[in-house]
Amino acid sequence: MDGGYKQVIRVRWLRRGLRFLGWRPDxxxxxxxxxxxxxxxxxxILLYWVTHLVMAAEGALWVTGSMGASAVLVFAMPHGTLSQPxxxxxxxVLSAAFGVACIQWLPAGFWLAALAVGGSVIIMMYAxxxxxxxxxTAMIVVLGGPQIAEAGYxxxxxxxxxxxLVIVLFAVLxxxxxxxxxxxxxxxxxxxxRAPGIAPEDFEHALKQMNAYMDIDFNDLxxxxELANTNAQSKGVSAGDLVAGGYYSNGLPGRNWSVREVLQVVSRPGRAGRVRYRIIxxxxxxxxxxxxxxxxxxxxRYQVAPDEQGRQWHRVTDDSKASVEP
Structure with missing residues (x-):
């Protein structure tokens, strides 16, 4: 086994490991x-200032922590279902109310914060x-100290x-x-x-079968x-499109997908032309x-090109615009 092949094996296992951990191309x-x-x-910055108007510095810091996580979702993933108003x-609000109910109606204990978090999950999912x-926020209510406990509801x-309300209004603007x-x-x-061959009812059925929470709006799905199907029906590769140094994809899903680089195109008068390639x-x-x-x-199926980091492949279209390779 030569060194080059060993390197390919190591890179392949590294990619599989990263994918298992949840790393995805961006x-x-x-x-x-x-x-x-x-x-x-x-x-x-706006939240910190607003919160300090109604709370002392220590309590405001506790609250700003959970609101900071919300700000990440709202501004980094504004189209996600978890980020909607x-x-x-x-x-x-519901989680905070449940946290207040826990400290007012249940005895103190190491388990109270965990109960507040678990209960808030059930409430939010049903709501x-x-x-x-x-x-x-539910945990902050339980662990935030006497200032939060005395404030109650x-x-x-x-x-x-x-x-x-400040986060949502600022996000809209x-x-x-x-x-x-x-x-x-x-x-x-x-x-x-209507995506060819697929109706909205088909998606509803598939989502129920998966029985998992999907952070994507149904219409966006x-x-x-629809866009993927439109792109898939466009013109494919012809013999005249093949050039040395070009990259081409078979467009298949999952493990069957691959990209080949054309190393040489040999034209032979009166005989079938040949292509020498490598799978990259x-x-x-x-x-x-x-x-x-x-x-x-x-x-x-079509010609592709790598991005600047060489990690993701994009389809090359006639108007020089690229769409992301699945």
Missing amino acids: STTHQEKLISALGTTLAL WSVIGGH RCLHPPGSA NFVLYPILLDV FNSLFTSRRYPLPLTRHPVG LRLV KGAGEGGNGICRVSEFVRWA
């Missing part, structure tokens, strides 16, 4: 990342406002309700400044057509499939081969 631009960070920063407002930072109104964002989702909606991504990675041009064209 298709967002640098601008989008900076916008998310700016929105979060400005929102927290009802999730933010209902999640924090359809699941918001992870809300459970942090007034703490739910000031500063919890006040803070979440801030995200409206950018055409790529919409918050909340109903403000702007892409027209959703339909739109995603996906199934058969590290291998190489030679085949007829006609055979390669049947295999290739």
